[in-house]
Each structure stands twice: as C-alpha cells, then as structure tokens.
Amino acid sequence: MAKQVKYDEQAIRSLDWKEHIRMRPGMYIGKLGNGNSPDDGIYVLVKEVLDNSLDEFMMGAGKKIEVKVMGDGRVSIRDYGRGIPLGKVVDCVSKINTGGKYDSRVFQKSVGLNGVGTKAVNALSSYFKVQAFREGRTKIAEFSTGELTKEWEEATEEPNGTYVEFVPDGNIFKQYKFNLEYIEDRIWDYVYLNRGLSIYLNGQRYYSKNGLFDLLSNRVDVEKLRYPIVHLMGDDIEIAFSHGNNYGEQYVSFVNGQNTTQGGTHLNAFRSALVKTIRDFYGKSYDATDIRTAIVAAVSVRVMEPVFESQTKTKLGSTHVAPDGPSMNSFVADFLRHKLDNYLHKNPEVAKSLQKRIIQSERERKEIAGIRKLANSKAKKASLHNKKLRDCRAHYNSKHKRAQDSMIFITEGDSASGSITKSRDVQTQAVFSLRGKPLNCYRLTKKVVYQNDEFNLLQHALNIEDGLDELRYNKVIIATDADVDGMHIRLLLLTFFLQFFPELVSNGHLYILETPLFRVRNKKKTFYCYSEEEKQEAMKKLGRDVEVTRFKGLGEISPDEFKQFIGDDIRLEPVRLSASTDLEQLLSYYMGKNTPQRQRFIIDNLRLELDALAEN
Known part of the structure; x- marks a missing residue:
C-alpha cells in the first residue's frame, strides 16, 4: 500500500499561465520532437503565429505575409493586416483567454478561437518579440520564456500590420532544427486555400490563382487522371476531385484554413454525400467502395466556432457548420x-x-471476390496461431487509454523480431515478422495482396483491408537492417503500402525505425551513434582505449540494449508525401524497370562517390 502523503492547503498549488504551458507543453502543441517530423511542436509554433496572420487576410486586411526562418532557429512572421490594437499588444500574447477572436463580428470563421496560440509560442520561446503597427505608431514588446523584459512605443512609417519573432526554447525542444520542406508544404496549403494571398518564405513567393484545383494539379499527374479535375465552389465550401489508377482513397481536408490531417466530420460527410449523389445521378446502387476507389480529393469548409478533437486541430469534431446552422452532413450533401x-x-x-472508372472497380472487386474469401479464411485460421504477429494490448481502433501510443514493428526474419519482442512494451508495441524479401508489387493488381500469404497476413494484422477506419496501430514502423538487403526490403514494403494503401502514408501512420550504427564505449561510458559524425564525436569525448562496434543487423543488438532504442527516445523517420509528390512517377522511378533516368542517377552518383574516395 502506498504511503499516504499529507493533503492540506500546502498541497494545493496554482500555476500562472506560462508555468502551466511550460510544464505541460503537450497539452498546447502536441508532441515536442526535434523537427524531424512535420507535426513536431516547433512547426506548431510557426503555425499558431501564421494562423493569426491568415485570419487577418480572411477578414480582408492585407494580401501579403513574409516568413523568414534563419539558421540559428529564429523565425519571423510579418503580416500587413490591421495590427494588434497598441494598448493590448502585451495582453494578447501573455494573458490566457485574451484576444479578438471571441467577438464573432470581427473573426467569424477563424482557426484559433481559444486565445492560447501565441501565448504558447511566447511561453515556449527563449526569445519572443511582438510588434504592432497602426496608423503611424508602433508598440514593441520583448519576452523571455513568457516573462516581459521590455516594452516601448514610438512613431513609425511602416504600414499597418503585426510582426512576431521568436526562438524556440532549446531546453524544451532538444537539439531542434527546422526542415524548410515541412514549412513550405504548410505554406502551399495556406495559399491554395486563400486565393490572392502571397506568402514569402525567405524571399520566395508562394501564390495560387485557382485554389484546390491547383492543389490537386500539383499533387498528381493530371494526364493520368481518368477525367479532368472537378472543381466546385460555394459559400464556405470548396471541393476538387478526380479518379486515378491507383488503389485506396487519397484526401486532403481543411477547416478554416487548417489542414485536418486526421479528417473529421467534414471529410466523413463528403465521403457519404459523394456516394449518394453519384448513385442518384446514375440511378444505380453502386457499391460505396467502387465509387471511392482511386479517388483523389481536396475538401475545404469554413465553419463558425469549430470544435477540434485536440489543441493541434488535426481532426474536426463539429457536427454543425454553426451553432444554430445546418448539420455538417446536410450542409455538404446539399452542396x-x-x-x-x-x-x-x-x-x-x-x-x-x-x-x-466505377464499373472497372466493380469488375475488379468481383474478380477477386473468390480469392479474397479463400485468403480471408486462411488468414482467420492463421490468426489463431499466427507466429508472425506478437500483438499488443492497446489498439488504435479501441477505447484503450493508450490507443494513441499503439505501434507495430515490421521486421525481417526471426532474429531481428526476437530482440524487439523481448524488449518491447507489450501494452503498446506489436511485432510482425516477415519471412524474407516480400514481392515487388509495383504495377500488380490488388489480387496479389490476397494471393500472397505475407501481404494478406500483414493487411489483416493492420486491419486495413476495407480502409483506415479500423486501423489497429497508430504507427506502422518498418524496422529493417541498415544494409543493402534491409534497404531493399524497406523499398519493397514502401511500394506495397504506396501501391495499395496510400492513405496510410498520406495520413501520417507509416514510419522508418532508426537504430544505431555504432556502439562506442570505454570502461566508464557508452555512446550509441546513428551516423559516422556521431561516432567520431563520441570517440573524441571518450579519448583513448575506445571500443567501437559496428551493428550490421538488428539481430546483433541485445534485447537489453534494444529497449533503449524503442522506448521514450525512439527515433522514427516519418514516411511522407510532399505537396508536389507524384505517386505514380515516384514508384515508376524506383520500382519500375531500369529506366534511363535511374541508370543515369546511379552512374552520376557512383562517379561522385569514387572521386571522393580517390581524393581521400
């Protein structure tokens, strides 16, 4: 029995706004991270400031935003909106629940309604500066970790607007580094959703004339679509879609300019309404799967007082477009x-x-119906004694309190899976062991998924046969050796997921496990190094009598050691599709027949590598 602690007035503690944010940053910006993942906290800080500038543009104030990301981790954002009222500059960035967005007359359909965004940026920055320009006067305030250090007001010739500059606190965001590609992708989304707005990132202009039509045009090979992009616009709603030749469903969805990477009620409403509208138009009860297979779509809505399922606003929970307005389902369906x-x-x-396209999907589905039934029967029997899968207790599609933490490692062979299995957290970490190199499934039909036992068992383990609605693991992690064979297996698995389940990637569920390449140690200390540079640095720190071990495969790392690499400090590289990625072109380049372009790339880079070796 736990020892009782005295519980009286002294045990009750009140935190001020900045202390609470710094003590529980995850409540405000999601995960921290070091910048390797697009949803790491440092990008949320940028987003929170940018959202305020975008809200100004939405209200008709300012058509230009300037963003600068400097090498020392410093970020600045300047808009040309109305500017924060000078008398409230300090309050707006340092007093919780203070802001102009509570007054729906001013900001009717903004993203940030909770009055926390810029306060979180302020509290989590070692340096934070806000400057408002209004009618020939400017007010400037500087902070350090949320504490006001200086404020003053003076005359200015600058046009109206707001300037924010900040440096994320290195004590909270350990060894962080901004990846400009992630910021660039977010800026592209913003300009697609705000036609006429120019955003400059380090001097380069981003602009869209045709909104979501441009978004889809830049993400797919238009010539390979089954028909021209359908672009529909209405009050507070915009939709663009077409069908390609791939499998799965690919969506990009937005609410009030916020990319809802996990979808939500608006995307569910679109998927349902599309099926009903098409059935009614053709007068046929086509299967919903046949209608939506191979769709690529972008959906954007603007709603009043949106309700999101988390502070980072990645999934919409609103059931209505306004407190007294129509339901989300009827709004999208009527449109x-x-x-x-x-x-x-x-x-x-x-x-x-x-x-x-619908009839083709229907024909393909019926052709594999018999194979699918037989394969599912085999998978069901195998699942009873499935040695390939060592399952965990918390699943993403359950109500388990740790559902969000669920993950599955896909490993090559029993040796690697053995180390992970012995060192994993059985509550949240599952392991699926491959028998060997999987099939290269590029350009093959979905029939191969059911005919190949390996693929069929894998899709059943993930529970993605009929889409992601019942996905069992939040993170699907490819864990292969850092050698040629391991890289080849990694490519084959990536091809499988991108070919048949691209939404798993686009929704941010697929990762690569990074494991150390070297162990550097002496009798007193041990370093695990993930690169040659880290190895050299560790050797310098330890000095003489250093033992260096090169890990050739995951099976060489003992379970005791492995526990450190899949625990709290796990390093995961997200598999992501950038805004300009053409999936068909990507797969063709890497997994198609030896194209002249790929041969040229290999020859040119091999020559560079040989020249470098010769110089050394």
Whole structure:
C-alpha cells in the first residue's frame, strides 16, 4: 500500500499561465520532437503565429505575409493586416483567454478561437518579440520564456500590420532544427486555400490563382487522371476531385484554413454525400467502395466556432457548420447534390469517364471476390496461431487509454523480431515478422495482396483491408537492417503500402525505425551513434582505449540494449508525401524497370562517390 502523503492547503498549488504551458507543453502543441517530423511542436509554433496572420487576410486586411526562418532557429512572421490594437499588444500574447477572436463580428470563421496560440509560442520561446503597427505608431514588446523584459512605443512609417519573432526554447525542444520542406508544404496549403494571398518564405513567393484545383494539379499527374479535375465552389465550401489508377482513397481536408490531417466530420460527410449523389445521378446502387476507389480529393469548409478533437486541430469534431446552422452532413450533401449533379449534366464526357472508372472497380472487386474469401479464411485460421504477429494490448481502433501510443514493428526474419519482442512494451508495441524479401508489387493488381500469404497476413494484422477506419496501430514502423538487403526490403514494403494503401502514408501512420550504427564505449561510458559524425564525436569525448562496434543487423543488438532504442527516445523517420509528390512517377522511378533516368542517377552518383574516395 502506498504511503499516504499529507493533503492540506500546502498541497494545493496554482500555476500562472506560462508555468502551466511550460510544464505541460503537450497539452498546447502536441508532441515536442526535434523537427524531424512535420507535426513536431516547433512547426506548431510557426503555425499558431501564421494562423493569426491568415485570419487577418480572411477578414480582408492585407494580401501579403513574409516568413523568414534563419539558421540559428529564429523565425519571423510579418503580416500587413490591421495590427494588434497598441494598448493590448502585451495582453494578447501573455494573458490566457485574451484576444479578438471571441467577438464573432470581427473573426467569424477563424482557426484559433481559444486565445492560447501565441501565448504558447511566447511561453515556449527563449526569445519572443511582438510588434504592432497602426496608423503611424508602433508598440514593441520583448519576452523571455513568457516573462516581459521590455516594452516601448514610438512613431513609425511602416504600414499597418503585426510582426512576431521568436526562438524556440532549446531546453524544451532538444537539439531542434527546422526542415524548410515541412514549412513550405504548410505554406502551399495556406495559399491554395486563400486565393490572392502571397506568402514569402525567405524571399520566395508562394501564390495560387485557382485554389484546390491547383492543389490537386500539383499533387498528381493530371494526364493520368481518368477525367479532368472537378472543381466546385460555394459559400464556405470548396471541393476538387478526380479518379486515378491507383488503389485506396487519397484526401486532403481543411477547416478554416487548417489542414485536418486526421479528417473529421467534414471529410466523413463528403465521403457519404459523394456516394449518394453519384448513385442518384446514375440511378444505380453502386457499391460505396467502387465509387471511392482511386479517388483523389481536396475538401475545404469554413465553419463558425469549430470544435477540434485536440489543441493541434488535426481532426474536426463539429457536427454543425454553426451553432444554430445546418448539420455538417446536410450542409455538404446539399452542396454536392446541387453542384455536382449540375456539373455532371453539363459535362457528359466527365460523367461517362467517371462511370467507366466505377464499373472497372466493380469488375475488379468481383474478380477477386473468390480469392479474397479463400485468403480471408486462411488468414482467420492463421490468426489463431499466427507466429508472425506478437500483438499488443492497446489498439488504435479501441477505447484503450493508450490507443494513441499503439505501434507495430515490421521486421525481417526471426532474429531481428526476437530482440524487439523481448524488449518491447507489450501494452503498446506489436511485432510482425516477415519471412524474407516480400514481392515487388509495383504495377500488380490488388489480387496479389490476397494471393500472397505475407501481404494478406500483414493487411489483416493492420486491419486495413476495407480502409483506415479500423486501423489497429497508430504507427506502422518498418524496422529493417541498415544494409543493402534491409534497404531493399524497406523499398519493397514502401511500394506495397504506396501501391495499395496510400492513405496510410498520406495520413501520417507509416514510419522508418532508426537504430544505431555504432556502439562506442570505454570502461566508464557508452555512446550509441546513428551516423559516422556521431561516432567520431563520441570517440573524441571518450579519448583513448575506445571500443567501437559496428551493428550490421538488428539481430546483433541485445534485447537489453534494444529497449533503449524503442522506448521514450525512439527515433522514427516519418514516411511522407510532399505537396508536389507524384505517386505514380515516384514508384515508376524506383520500382519500375531500369529506366534511363535511374541508370543515369546511379552512374552520376557512383562517379561522385569514387572521386571522393580517390581524393581521400
């Protein structure tokens, strides 16, 4: 029995706003991270400041935003909106629940409604500066970890607007580094959703004339789509979609300019309304799967007082578009029933091509129905004694308190899986062991998923046969050796997921496990190093009599050691598709027949490597 602690007035403690944010940063910005993942906290800090500038543009104030990311980790954002009222500059960035967004007359459909965003940035920055420009006067305030250090007011010739500069606190964000690609992707999203807005990142202009039409045009090979992109716009809603030749469903969704990477009620409403509208148009009860297979779509809505399921706003929970307005389902359904139905009547060639795509999906589904039934029966029997899967207790599709922490490691062979299995957290970490090199499934049909026992058992372990709604693990982690064979297996698995389940990647569930390449130690201390540079640095720190071990495979790392690499300090590299990624082109380049482009790349880079060796 635990020892009782005295519980009286002295045990009750009140934290001020900045102490609470610094003590529980995850409540405000999600995970911390070092910048390797696009959802790490340092990017949330940038987003929170940018959102305020975007809200100004949405209200018709300012058509330009300037963003600078400097090498020392310093970020500055300057907009040309109305500027914070000078008398409230300090309050707006240092007093919780203070802001202009509570007044719906001023900000009717903004992203940040909770009055916390810039306060969190302020509290979590070693240096924070805010400057407002209004009608020839400017107010400047500087802070350190949320504490006001200086403020003053003076005359200015600068145009109206707001300037924010900050440096994330290195004590909270350990060894962080901004990846400009992640910021660039977010800026592209912002300009697609705000036609006419120019955002400059380190001097380079980002601009969109046609909104979500441009977004899809830049993400797919337009020439390989089954029909031209359908672009529909209405009050507070914009939709663009087409069908390609891939499997799965690929969506990008937004609410009030915020990329809802985990979807939510608006995306669910679109998926349902699309099926109903198409069934009604053709007068046929097509299967929902056949209608949505191979779709690529972007959906954006603007709602009043949005309710998100987390502070980082990645999933919409609102059931209505406004407190007294229509439900999300009826709002989207009415829009599609009117706009899409009219579009298909006016564009018979598009309607014909869309129907051909649906019929093709239906035919393919029926062709593999028998194979699927047999494969599922085999998988069901195998699951009873499935030696490939060492499951965990918490699953992503359950109500378990640790559902978000669930992950599965896909390993090569029993040797590697043995080390992970013995050192894993059985509550949240599962292991799936491959028998050997999986099949290169590029350009193969989905029939191969059911005919190949390895693939079939893997899709059943993940529970993704019918989409991601019942995905069993939040993180699907490829854990292969850092050698040529391991890299080849990694590529084959990536091809499998990108070919048949691209939404697993686009929704941010697929990762690569990073494990140390070297162990550097002496009798007193041990360093695990993930690169040659880290190894050299560790050798310098330890001095003489150093033992260096090169890990050739995961099986060489003992379970006791492995526990350190898959625990709190686990290093995961997210598999991500950037805004400009053409999936078909990507797979063709790496996994197709030896294309001249790939041969040229190998020859050129091999020559560079040989030249470097010769110089040394």
